[in-house]
Amino acid sequence: MVHVDAVPRLLIRRLRQIMAEPGSAQEQLDRIVGQIASLMVAEVCSVYVRRQDGSLELFATQGLKREAVHNTHMKRGEGLVGLIAEQAKAINLSEAQSHPSFSYRPETGEEEFHSFLGVPVLRGGRVLGVLTVQNKTRRQYTEDEEDALQTTAMVLAEVLAGTVERIDPSLPDGAPGRSRVLQGEQLSDGLALGHIVLHEPRVIVTQLVSDDPEAERVRLDEAIVDLRTGLDRIFANRDIAAAGEHHEVLETYRMYADDQGWRRRLHEAIAAGLTAAGAVERVRNEMRARMLRNADPYWRERFRDLDDLSDRLLRTLAGVPATGAHQVLPPDAILVARTLGPAELLDYDRERLRGLVIEDSGATSHVAIVAKALGIAAVGQARGIVEAVEPGDPAIVDATAGEIHIRPGQEVIGAFSDKVRFRARRLQKYSSLRGAPAVTRDGVRVALNINAGLMVDLPHLEESGADGIGLFRTELEFMISSSILGRDRQTEIYRAILETAGERPVVFRTLDIGGDKMLPYLRHEREENPALGWRAIRMSLDRTGLFRTQIRALLRAAAGRELRVMLPMLTDVAEFDEARRLIDLEIGLLSRFSSPPPRGIEIGAMVEVPALLFQLDEIARRADFLSIGSNDLFQFTFAVDRANERVARRYDTLSPAMLSVIRAIVAAAERHETPLTLCGEMAGRPLEAMVLIALGLRSISMAPASIGPVKAMLLGLDAAVLRTYLDRALAQGRRDVRAVAAEFASAHGIEI
Ligand code: PEP
Numbered sequence: 001m002v003h004v005d006a007v008p009r010l011l012i013r014r015l016r017q018i019m020a021e022p023g024s025a026q027e028q029l030d031r032i033v034g035q036i037a038s039l040m041v042a043e044v045c046s047v048y049v050r051r052q053d054g055s056l057e058l059f060a061t062q063g064l065k066r067e068a069v070h071n072t073h074m075k076r077g078e079g080l081v082g083l084i085a086e087q088a089k090a091i092n093l094s095e096a097q098s099h100p101s102f103s104y105r106p107e108t109g110e111e112e113f114h115s116f117l118g119v120p121v122l123r124g125g126r127v128l129g130v131l132t133v134q135n136k137t138r139r140q141y142t143e144d145e146e147d148a149l150q151t152t153a154m155v156l157a158e159v160l161a162g163t164v165e166r167i168d169p170s171l172p173d174g175a176p177g178r179s180r181v182l183q184g185e186q187l188s189d190g191l192a193l194g195h196i197v198l199h200e201p202r203v204i205v206t207q208l209v210s211d212d213p214e215a216e217r218v219r220l221d222e223a224i225v226d227l228r229t230g231l232d233r234i235f236a237n238r239d240i241a242a243a244g245e246h247h248e249v250l251e252t253y254r255m256y257a258d259d260q261g262w263r264r265r266l267h268e269a270i271a272a273g274l275t276a277a278g279a280v281e282r283v284r285n286e287m288r289a290r291m292l293r294n295a296d297p298y299w300r301e302r303f304r305d306l307d308d309l310s311d312r313l314l315r316t317l318a319g320v321p322a323t324g325a326h327q328v329l330p331p332d333a334i335l336v337a338r339t340l341g342p343a344e345l346l347d348y349d350r351e352r353l354r355g356l357v358i359e360d361s362g363a364t365s366h367v368a369i370v371a372k373a374l375g376i377a378a379v380g381q382a383r384g385i386v387e388a389v390e391p392g393d394p395a396i397v398d399a400t401a402g403e404i405h406i407r408p409g410q411e412v413i414g415a416f417s418d419k420v421r422f423r424a425r426r427l428q429k430y431s432s433l434r435g436a437p438a439v440t441r442d443g444v445r446v447a448l449n450i451n452a453g454l455m456v457d458l459p460h461l462e463e464s465g466a467d468g469i470g471l472f473r474t475e476l477e478f479m480i481s482s483s484i485l486g487r488d489r490q491t492e493i494y495r496a497i498l499e500t501a502g503e504r505p506v507v508f509r510t511l512d513i514g515g516d517k518m519l520p521y522l523r524h525e526r527e528e529n530p531a532l533g534w535r536a537i538r539m540s541l542d543r544t545g546l547f548r549t550q551i552r553a554l555l556r557a558a559a560g561r562e563l564r565v566m567l568p569m570l571t572d573v574a575e576f577d578e579a580r581r582l583i584d585l586e587i588g589l590l591s592r593f594s595s596p597p598p599r600g601i602e603i604g605a606m607v608e609v610p611a612l613l614f615q616l617d618e619i620a621r622r623a624d625f626l627s628i629g630s631n632d633l634f635q636f637t638f639a640v641d642r643a644n645e646r647v648a649r650r651y652d653t654l655s656p657a658m659l660s661v662i663r664a665i666v667a668a669a670e671r672h673e674t675p676l677t678l679c680g681e682m683a684g685r686p687l688e689a690m691v692l693i694a695l696g697l698r699s700i701s702m703a704p705a706s707i708g709p710v711k712a713m714l715l716g717l718d719a720a721v722l723r724t725y726l727d728r729a730l731a732q733g734r735r736d737v738r739a740v741a742a743e744f745a746s747a748h749g750i751e752i
């Protein structure tokens with residue numbers, strides 16, 4: 001008898017012969033189970049293949065009755081075989097028939113066999129089927145035998161992947177999987193139909209067995225060193241946010257990479273005759289099986305980390321690039337990633353990216369910013385997505401509903417294609433308005449500007465036909481960067497923006513860091529209420545170095561041009577005065593370094609903290625322009641956390657209270673002839689924009705995609721008539737401003 005350790009190696013050798021021999025796929029499989037039975041000294045060896053509904057079909061056997069082949073089916077989870085598949089775990093019994101899960105099948109004639117050893121057949125972490133051996137005597141199979149059968153099952157997985165569909169084309173691998181819908185959370189609105197691309201390419205190990213354990217051991221150790229060095233480098237560069245990894249996950253990876261138990265199991269697998277890659281796959285399969293069995297979310301997470309680490313190690317061993325960014329993408333790629341950082345997303349060919357689905361939230365708020373700027377539909381927190389898809393699978397990302405349809409049926413595709421076509425038609429219509437001046441029917445010219453914050457936003461200025469950039473959120477480039485942006489890099493960015501904008505005005509808002517906008521490389525104390533915490537102008541005035549560097553970069557970038565700088569989160573006019581003093585200091589320094597100054601400098605104040613409402617005259621007198629940050633102003637006036645879905649929409653931005661606030665700001669701006677704009681989200685919603693114009697706003701700034709719809713509304717609007725209509729309704733005591741505005745729009749045929 002051969003030693004069990006040699007079984008997989010001998011089997012591989014025999015397999016080559018068997019596959020080369022003439023015969024049908026079924027005959028080949030029959031011979032393979034015969035071989036396994038003889039090598040394992042078993043009276044029975046059977047292979048069950050998993051169907052798409054989770055049931056298992058007896059596909060080949062040595063020792064059971066032949067007529068049972070393709071006739072014996074176990075439902076999902078049924079019998080010992082079903083249990084093995086369900087739990088991805090071996091079962092080893094000296095008396096199978098007394099096990100509570102044993103399910104007697106008379107057609108197989110298995111009553112005479114008592115001992116039973118079954119293992120899952122896993123490939124790429126999926127259960128393809130179950131491999132069993134049985135004997136008449138009541139014996140306990142040894143651990144070595146169990147190990148040998150597990151490794152044999154890995155070898156068999158390779159054979160099954162190529163054979164099964166030749167026997168029954170309706171079966172797994174090859175045949176498309178079932179349709180599924182997964183739920184996540186919207187990161188960037190939109191709808192995308194396309195094909196799956198995995199951010200972390202999967203490696204399928206084909207070379208499992210080796211005759212040279214020493215060489216394999218060396219390869220494995222080298223790969224672990226490479227992996228470890230790579231992780232250290234990410235830490236050293238503090239590239240974590242840019243790479244989209246959470247700190248803890250990477251720490252966990254590092255811990256496992258050093259884990260002696262993990263390494264020992266890998267070395268044991270190599271000693272048993274596997275290649276380095278085969279050993280990783282083998283240990284990974286065990287981990288997956290444990291993960292599937294363990295209901296505790298904490299442990300499932302840890303096993304998943306190990307699973308990821310194995311993937312990384314396999315890619316290192318196979319010399320496959322760490323991410324899918326450099327492969328040729330399908331023209332309608334839907335990128336699926338466990339975690340993804342903003343910089344990594346920017347590595348992909350944006351022309352071919354349609355959608356994005358991320359499994360873990362991690363750095364998603366930052367990646368969401370980039371996804372929005374690129375205009376791709378994105379969904380986050382989509383648990384299970386990575387395991388549920390195969391590269392090339394058709395999929396639909398419906399970010400509005402936060403859903404991902406995997407391998408959708410024809411009707412679903414048809415329904416969504418209609419939606420996409422409808423959107424495309426609307427977009428076409430808006431683009432035809434691009435060149436039309438934004439003037440209402442009664443001749444009011446309204447400046448329509450875009451909000452931006454990334455270099456990738458710049459094409460939107462041209463595409464939308466906007467008048468300028470009403471809000472450039474300078475913190476966004478900081479957020480997607482792996483380290484703090486120095487003065488020169490900032491100068492480059494700001495100069496590029498001004499150059500693209502040409503004569504169109506650009507309003508640079510100084511860093512609004514803090515709150516929900518943390519920089520991964522800046523140490524931040526945890527705050528109980530970050531929105532009310534140390535952020536924006538408060539941080540700038542405390543950390544003047546950061547603020548002054550930014551001002552210096554802006555001044556240099558705007559040499560010979562108009563520079564507009566805007567200060568966020570002002571609460572007290574003294575803050576404006578202090579910021580202006582610092583800006584003046586920097587202007588003074590310009591001549592010392594003989595840098596040409598900007599042609600003109602305007603310093604604006606954001607009105608977004610209610611305390612400023614009680615200093616409107618003072619601020620309007622001081623500032624060169626005012627901008628209503630309606631997102632924060634609404635949040636603080638109504639005491640609703642803008643990021644908390646439960647309350648964010650509880651009150652209406654078109655309520656009488658908010659209207660009074662806006663009217664007061666408009667009046668103060670008029671009193672002091674200070675230009676006024678509004679740059680919160682409400683400016684981008686046609687109905688709200690309509691009311692803002694009636695209240696007297698002549699400049700608003702919004703997401704680029706809103707320019708078209710808002711302009712379409714504006715072209716049909718008579719602002720003076722609406723103003724009278726609103727005043728009358730409010731005087732009559734109506735409080736449902738939104739309904740009043742909607743009635744007006746509908747009565748006057750205004751597109752909203
Ligand atoms: C606002 O608060 O309305 C605003 C425009 O700024 P942000 O959304 O960046 O806070």
Ligand code: MG
Nearest residue numbers: 608629631632
């Ligand atoms: Mg704000």
